[in-house]
Amino acid sequence: MDSKPNIQDVARLADVSIATVSRVINNQGGVRKQTEERILKAIEELGYIRNAAARTMKSxxxxxxxxxxxxxxxxxxxxxxxxxxxxxxxxxxxxxxxxxxxxxxxxxxxxxxxxxxxxxxxxxxxxxxxxxxxxxxxxxxxxxxxxxxxxxxxxxxxxxxxNVKGAYQAVQHLILQGHRNIAIICGPQNTTPGFERYIGYKKALEDYNIPLDESLVVQGDFGEQSGYLATKRLRDLRQRPTAIFSSNNLMTIGCMKALEELNWKLGEEVSFIGFDDVDIATFLNPKLTVVARPxxxxxxxxxxxxxxxxxxxxxxxxxxxxxxxxxxxxxxxxxxxx
Amino acid sequence: MDSKPNIQDVARLADVSIATVSRVINNQGGVRKQTEERILKAIEELGYIRNAAARTMKSxxxxxxxxxxxxxxxxxxxxxxxxxxxxxxxxxxxxxxxxxxxxxxxxxxxxxxxxxxxxxxxxxxxxxxxxxxxxxxxxxxxxxxxxxxxxxxxxxxxxxxxNVKGAYQAVQHLILQGHRNIAIICGPQNTTPGFERYIGYKKALEDYNIPLDESLVVQGDFGEQSGYLATKRLRDLRQRPTAIFSSNNLMTIGCMKALEELNWKLGEEVSFIGFDDVDIATFLNPKLTVVARPxxxxxxxxxxxxxxxxxxxxxxxxxxxxxxxxxxxxxxxxxxxx
DNA sequence: CCCCTAATTGAAAACGTTTAGATTTTTGTC
DNA sequence: GACAAAAATCTAAACGTTTTCAATTAGGGG
Structure with a gap:
């Protein structure tokens, strides 16, 4: 009652050897039904639970x-x-x-x-x-x-x-809707996700024969603030983008804040797609189109x-x-x- | 080289018994410095890592x-x-x-x-x-x-x-700002959080001698939709609340959606506090005051x-x-x- | 009823530790 | 340098399993 029952206790109570008990516990077969039942009953009665440490040591x-x-x-x-x-x-x-x-x-x-x-x-x-x-x-x-x-x-x-494909799909979606001036808010180019998402962006433009406009490529650091600043920078351009692709969730949030502040109408004056779904996506008005990761x-x-x-x-x-x-x-x- | 070295191997290499090795591994002291160093070297050399299963079995x-x-x-x-x-x-x-x-x-x-x-x-x-x-x-x-x-x-x-205190603080805050018509969107009363948060609400009103107005108590189920509906109901009242307390995060979200839809100005026409911080809280304008759990x-x-x-x-x-x-x-x- | 084969069961040896208790070595004192 | 006390080290017995191989029992055909 005090200390945990072990396989020995079960064996004793069922009047068999521990080997047989082990066989039952592990469903290895080769035990007579009658014996098995006796052992099962003993296990139940004692509340026996096998010991993972001991088992690990052997197996x-x-x-x-x-x-x-x-x-x-x-x-x-x-x-x-x-x-x-x-x-x-x-x-x-x-x-x-x-x-x-x-x-x-x-x-x-x-x-x-x-x-x-x-x-x-x-x-x-x-x-x-x-x-x-x-x-x-x-x-x-x-x-x-x-x-x-x-x-x-x-x-x-x-x-x-x-990442490449995700970014590509996003940008492609924008292109197919007729956008030509598509900006990207990049992540750090020395990280795999940051770099690859930029590659996807470039690739989509190339495939649709849209020349890359360097002024629409803004560098960010995956942080919220950088998304905010990037958006402001984009707004200040002579030739404003008609669509923005943001490389990650936090920068998306910064971007949204900037958009509101600048009264730059999301979904009307500027289209938007973000990489990674964010909680606020469905809450904003209009709801955000995003590239989601499974x-x-x-x-x-x-x-x-x-x-x-x-x-x-x-x-x-x-x-x-x-x-x-x-x-x-x-x-x-x-x-x-x- | 092929199979993992064990305490035996270490002992052999250091030319001591396994007991001594064990003592060193467990920092139990009582080992001459010179010996200890020898053992440590052996451990290092063999890349010995102790076996948790075996250790568990004993201890x-x-x-x-x-x-x-x-x-x-x-x-x-x-x-x-x-x-x-x-x-x-x-x-x-x-x-x-x-x-x-x-x-x-x-x-x-x-x-x-x-x-x-x-x-x-x-x-x-x-x-x-x-x-x-x-x-x-x-x-x-x-x-x-x-x-x-x-x-x-x-x-x-x-x-x-x-929960009681949290709800109390929220409602108290509203009261101290001069609100008298404070609504609550309740959670299910058969759950501890739902019930207790309602209690906190009642208690605050009592303490400040504000009569409880049943029409300002709206039942929800902790789901977003119920927060949405509750808010609409509140808006329809003859005597509209000047402040709303929402019992959880999802209902807060529903409430926000309703507010926007009804053009019921958050922070101006109606004050708001929610139980539980939500991601959107700092994103909304005005930012949401909330009761946050640590x-x-x-x-x-x-x-x-x-x-x-x-x-x-x-x-x-x-x-x-x-x-x-x-x-x-x-x-x-x-x-x-x- | 006996013998052979197949099906069950059992005995005992690991697995890698920790830890009493026994033994050896060291240290210090005279 | 001998002796006791203290310190260091060792031996061996667990801990609770799994698994091999041997021993036992059951089943069936003649």
Whole structure:
């Protein structure tokens, strides 16, 4: 009653050996029905729960995967996490989540702890794309899947959202509505998302034979303030854009603030598309058209990649999956006729 | 090289017994400096990482706490989680997070799994306040802290935000600005938050000798649509309110939509305070005054409660902590002079 | 009723730690 | 340099499983 019952206690009560109990617990078959029932009853009676630590020690499996994110407070990650968890649950895996606060040092500590705990695999959005601090994982030969950010120094499966395509779709949508003067508020060009979204923008213009107007390319830093300033700058141009594409959520918010302040009518005087859906999108009037990322799917695929790696220990080739973002058309873009 | 080095390998290389290695690993002292250095070198050389499973088996401690939330996609919980994680990290604890999707059945499975894994304690926002499905935790004598939702059928430490006080502060703020006709959009009265926030509203009116006007009390269901409808209803009153208090975030959003539609000028014709901060709050014009809950602190306190329970196995009395919500004054309320 | 095969069951050895309790080494004192 | 006390180290026994291989039992054909 006081201390937890173990497999011994069950065996004793059911009058069998622990081996047989183990077989029943793990559904391995080869136990007479009558015996099995007796054991099941004993388990029930004692309230026996198997001990994962002991089991892990033998089987070298924990059925646990570690998930590392840079910032749990960023809504992107809980949504990805939900996808991971859903698939993991299906396969009887459990997840351990830790957040690094964008610190590679914390990240390394977490990894060490994960290894101590014997995670079967790791899904990570690293705080440092160079990945030198991830060498422990490589050494231990633990399957890893990178999400949203690549890891340069070592080959792992990667799940990304296709930034180029997303930006392309957005700009294409504007072009097809007749816009020619389309501005972009860029993210930092030394980050993958910032750079790639700009590439998508350029590509769309090229494909439709619209010359790139440098004055419509405004640099931002993914922060709200920069979106605000960029928008003001655009307003001041001789040749104002008729449409704006913002490279991320926070800059979208800054942009909206500027628009209102300048009384630059959204959806009428200027069309708008933002990368990443934002909470305010459906609240604004008109509602914002955005390129949304399928967070849940990202998580699902990340888990499935990891799962496959865990199953086939063999060296699969490195894979990369680029998910297409989705253009959600609301009301912030209108046809533009000269 | 192929399989993980264990304490044996370290001992062999350092030419000591495993007991001594163990002592060094755990900083227990009583090892000559010279020996310690030799062992440390061996550990380094082999890349030895200790095995949590084996260690758990002996010490019956995992330094792990389980966190159960009903919906990881609801931003409230990641924020609480961040607080938990922060404190946990300080104390060298790790967290396992699982989301139940509001299903008591999933919740029970998670609990069983947590127990198998030997978590030292559990922090939970249960999917079912009755708590009958939590009996395993009680049986196993595992410390539990309830967050945001109470557990009726069994006595555990509880961390709540003081709903009564929060609502009281909001309404008081309105009263002190001269408002007398203050409406409330209620949440469901059979839920703790819904009921308590209404109580706070009533109490404030009483304390300032303002008679309760039933027509200003509108029932909602915490959903956006109900906030929208409630607002329309209020507008139709002969005696319109000069201020509105909304009981939660989603209803606040509905309310805002209605206000705009009705062209009922926020902050001028009608003052407003909402329970719970919302992303759009600072985006609207005027910015919304709200009662905000200190999510991070909730998490921190929850962990500290749990930690104390884990330390003193003894039976502490059941504790309950009500955190004061914070009134964040922005611009949606104005002085009202008759 | 006996024997052979197949189906069950059991005994015992890991897995990698921690930790008493025993043993050895060091240190200090005379 | 001998002796006791203190410090350092070691031996060995758990912890609760899984799993191999051996032993036992059941089932069936003759």
């Amino acid at each position: 070298r499996e924990t059925k646990t995967i570690g998930v590392i994110v840079p910032d749990i407070k960023n809504p992107f990650f809980p949504l990805v996490m939900a996808g991971i968890e859903q698939k993991a649950r299906e396969k009887d895996y459990f997840t351990i989540l830790s957040s690094t606060n964008e610190s590679p040092i914390v990240e390394e500590k977490i990894i060490k702890n994960f290894i101590e705990r014997g995670v079967d695999g790791v899904i990570i959005t690293t705080a440092n794309e160079n990945g030198g601090h991830l060498k422990l994982l490589k050494e231990q030969n633990i399957p890893v899947v990178a999400v949203d950010r690549i890891i340069k120094s070592f080959d792992v499966d990667t799940v990304l959202v296709d 967070m849940n799917t990202v998580g699902e695929i990340a888990f499935m990649f990891l799962y496959e790696r865990i199953q086939f220990k063999g060296a699969l080739p490195k894979r990369q999956y680029s998910l297409p973002p989705e253009l959600i058309v609301r009301q912030s873009c209108r046809l533009w006729e000269k | 019956r401690e995992t330094k792990t706490i389980g966190v159960i939330v009903p919906d990881i996609k609801n931003p409230f919980f990641p924020l609480v989680m961040a607080g938990i994680e922060q404190k946990a990290r300080e104390k060298d604890y790790f967290t396992i997070l699982s989301s139940t999707n509001e299903s008591p059945i999933v919740e029970e499975k998670i609990i069983k799994n947590f127990i198998e894994r030997g978590v030292d304690g559990v922090i939970i926002t249960t999917a079912n306040e009755n708590g009958g499905h939590l009996k395993l935790l009680k049986e196993q004598n595992i410390p539990v802290v309830a967050v945001d939702r109470i557990i009726k059928s069994f006595d555990v430490d509880t961390v709540l935000v003081d 999510m991070n602190t909730v998490g921190e306190i929850a962990f500290m409660f749990l930690y104390e329970r884990i330390q003193f196995k003894g039976a502490l009395p059941k504790r309950q902590y009500s955190l004061p919500p914070e009134l964040i004054v922005r611009q949606s309320c104005r002085l009202w002079e008759k």
